[in-house]
Amino acid sequence: MQVLGELENIDDDCDKHGIQFVKIDDSATAEEFGIDGIPSLVYFEKAIPNVYDGDLENEDEILEWLVDQLEKDEIEDVTDEMLDRLIKDGKNMAVLFYDNNDRKSQRVLNELENIDDECDALGIVFVKIDNKEEAEEYGIEKIPALIYFEGGIPTTYDGNLEEEEKVLAWLEHQAKSDEIEDITDEMLDLLISRMPHVAVLFC
Incomplete structure (x- = not known):
């Protein structure tokens, strides 16, 4: 060869x-x-x-x-199969769902590149994925969007992604706190299919 x-x-x-x-x-x-x-x-x-x-x-x-x-230290691009594998491994992980051809996505990505080192220090793996269909699997309708995974459990960030310091503070809180996570119905379907034991509070 x-x-x-x-x-x-x-x-x-x-x-x-x-x-x-x-x-x-x-x-x-x-x-x-x-x-x-x-x-x-x-x-x-x-x-x-x-x-x-x-x-x-x-x-x-x-x-x-x-x-x-x-x-260099930047947010790595992954395929949907790679993402599924990382989630299955149970890593503490921040995932940016973005569109490489979208200006807002590029602005957000440029901002979040600045906190990649800080995420490493918190033990959070930061990756990005340009895949609209994968985003929809988690109930994400608008891109860019950020989801934090801990032990395979997803939590969606609902603030302004261009405010990197607030994003970092939220990620740090997620990594250090122990709370019941708020999820979408699509996320619930994925959790039930992937995990043997899931307790769900409908509220």
Whole structure:
């Protein structure tokens, strides 16, 4: 495979930067992460996946991208399969549902990039997903929207997403408090289908 031959050339460089470069011949595992086309390259940082969307035969560009992932700290894009897997793992996670072609979504994303480090310090994984259908599964009708997951339980932020400090304060409160979460009917359907035991207060 030509791609593999190219990438073998940067294996040593990856080692120097502390990046473990491995390969796997398993299309079923790729599908679990929402990867349809093979070959494909995914970078993981703290178990959070980020898919490379450039030319897989350009080894210099790939090495630059990998090193860039090490050095920068930004909200990672995930597929719906990746998101489902992260939720299933029970991580404390903030998920921004956005539209890459929408100006408001871009403004919100630019603001929230500023609190990614603070979320890391709180033990909150911050990811984003450009998938309207996935948002609708959680009862989200307007994008951009933010949902916080704790132990697989979702809670929707209902404030102004362009006020990053208020968003951070809300996320910190979610991470440190222990409250009964308010959910939509769509979220309830998902919880009942995914979890063996769910107590619901209808109020």
